[in-house]
Amino acid sequence: MTRRYVLRKVIGALATLAFVLAFNFALFRVLPGNPAQILARNKLLPQDAVEQLEEDFGLNESMGSQFVKYLQTTFQGNLGISYTFREPVSGLIAERVWPTLLLIGVSTVGSMVIGLLIGIYGAWRRGSGFDISTLGGALVFYAMPEFWLGILLLILFAATLGWFPISGIVTPGANYTGLAAAADVMNHLFLPAITLTLGLIGEYALVMRSSLLDVMGEDYLNTARAKGLRESLVLRRHAVPNALLPTVTLVALNLGFIISGAITVETVFSWPGLGLLTYDAIQAPDYPLMQGLFLLFTAAIILANLAADLVYGFLDPRVRYA
Amino acid sequence: MSLLEVRDLSVTYRTQAGSVPAARNVNFSIERGEVLGLAGESGCGKSTIAHALLRLLPEGTTTSGQVLLDGEDVLTMKWGALRAVRWDRASIVFQGAMHALNPVRRVGDQIAEAIQLHDKISPKATGQRVEELVEQVGLPGRRARDFPHELSGGQRQRIMVAMALACRPDLVIADEPTTALDVMIQAQVLNLIQSLQADLGLSMLFITHDLSVMVDVCDRIAVMYGGEIIEEGPARAVFDTPVHPYSKALSGAFPRVGEERFRRAPVGLGGDPPDPAHLPSGCSFHPRCPEAFAECPKVEPRLYDAGTGRRAACLLVRSKNVAR
């Protein structure tokens, strides 16, 4: 991969991050309901905390120096203090990161693997019963709010049948260790993960399918056949790798969807991750927490997009030499 | 025994509109070391024939007839035997190398793939052979490590030729190998193909719509129209003294320096090639034929004798024979 390509992508990502920082700042200062006003209204915080915040964020100074202060505090990792929890936002985020990563990780991997396989098989056996029913299924799952699916699954499998727990990440009170603890978490993870996975599968399947259909019309597949390659190898060695390329970018594009999915699904299942934290922040409303989460989510997406660009450049030689 | 003998080859595509005959009762043969040219307008069925010879047509096509390669019928071979035959005994130089090559794999790897499929030799030996082949087509050996988009059109086509020769086939089918290229590059690639054919004693089926190119490269020419062969004979003879009215028009369309009739108006043929789904009755050429007469829409002509080693599917030829 050329250094120029990598450099270009990295600089692009940094520029976007800079914009987002500025945007984040503007949102909470310029819009009606900026922190100064809110602080004045807010009755949750004791006076000394209010004064501390005012100093930290320089709310009594000019906009320019506020911005500088904002940049300073953000780069130091100080994202403010949560109104509701009375704790540093960064600490709260660090606590809740792992459950969310677990949920998102499992769901992304699951949906990618299953979705890609479905897409490949659907394209290969285009028009078959399998293909049509999976297309219909993907459409239906796309059209429903993913949290609603979660609610239905919760009602059926947790509330009614009792097969899975209703909420949380561990059974309260039971102090499992080692393997039993892991099993307990898995048990709690199952329903939220299935919900998020089902929501994502459709898109992977659809993109892989259409990408593979595009590739299947290409001449170089016929060249491979003419050389005497078996059909399954033609698919595996030539068609699928080329069809996979758009899917890589899809992962990055999907991140926005994954994050909103995480927020709502964690709310439904009371899964103690960043999503539930966001929900709590909304209810208060807890602006420092919201601001910190917003910055985190956006930065994560920018980085993920950068990673996807670099991976794509590694996979597709036509792009990296441009 | 001829190297390749095609008997009554017919290919029908199944479309939403019904069955479309792309090739009808095609017969020809190629001897060892011989180059047969297959000429005709777009849509006359030339590429279909090329693909049919190695059973590379898409699903939904019906093929009938026989394709005898060294006496064995390709069309009825088992898959395993067919895959062994492909590339090893007969290979194809495809048109439009940009699309016929996998864009994300190095060209050398793609040539190596062909070798690995048929010859069990070590990777190192394969690499050497690949370099040899690349140099044989006039490119420096290190170009094997390039990706298709890093090569020019002419270079890509040379790679296609190199790839076609990888397993030392008896027969090379060149499907419009120079059509997508600039004229200057065309000449280069044609020269390359010609010299390789001469050096290696290859048999070739050379497909193109450009008759003037064929005359130099081919020993014999077969002209196709509406899915059928309508004239066949020695290359020079067919080009200089065509017998079938279509061949006359095709040959006549290529301007010759000095000939009076090319100085003013373009010499061409009105109308369009026939729609394979709705072929005209009798002789499929009669609607456009300047020499058509009353019997033409009624009788479908076979290939009639038209001189030594020459045949043409025209009622005019038949009547000439009758008259003799």
Added chain:
Amino acid sequence: MTTGIPQSPGDGLTPAPLVSDPEAKVPPPEMLQSPRRIAWTRRRRSAARTWAAYRQSKMGMAGLVILIVFVLIALGAPLLASRESISATGAEGTAWESPSAQFPLGTDNLGRSVLALTIWGSRISLFVGLVATIISMFIGALIGIAAGHMGSWRDSVLMRVTDWFLAIPFLPLAIVLASLLGASIWNVAFVIGITSWPGTARLVRAQTLSVKTRPYVERARALGAGNWHLVSRHILPNVFPLIFANTILVVAVAILSETTLSFLGLGDPLSVSWGTILELAFSAGAATRGAWWWLGPPGVAILLVVLAFTMCGYALDEILNPRLRRR
């Protein structure tokens, strides 16, 4: 053109005569009208053709039928269920009733008929979806056409800004904005609208660029047309059909977004939309109580409406975007 078919074989020496058309064509009277009339007639005809092609699509027609049903339900809500029955004080049944003959979809925690709630919910959900889409398309089209039409550095700047906004994930941004602005249906529609314009802007810009290169634009310019004329008379009418299919898909997404925002508590608590029904139900513990009749119908309604919009959008896209047709 043929004067007669020769009865016997010819000599084969005369070259074929060139084909000529003996009948010269006279333009029909309706063509001799003002350019505007001609343009509108042409547009009407192509719209008719599009409709004829659309009617062929089973998916498109199914989606359209579903949409019409829902629009009728939304418009006719007062006739189907009294406004009283969905207010907090007008509840007619007892709380948490499962479906029965009197209440086909059961009741909520206040004893209100879920069927009535779902019927009335269609109004706000569809309305917010529509308004949000209008806002999004308006901003997106404005920026897209401006970028595509003006070109050069202005285009680059606008597209760079658009890309930045695209990088920001929708829900977190929507949450922040909705939180700051307060909960009302207008605010929700506004928030969804201004968070979804980047996608539209890119699409409109791409179409503007392709339309810009067409000969009639160049000709109009050569004749001295100013920017406003070019945009309103040539670019907009030709870009519009291409983005129409996309618009329909945007409505579907907007409705889903409203549902999500309402579910998280950012919707208007005083209005009944499918999202607020779900929010209320969930907060009241309907899930743990297994009250599927309360949580189910609003979701099914959303599912059907979004499906319908998506099917219509895909069907239209296939017709207007010929590249997709070969599949």
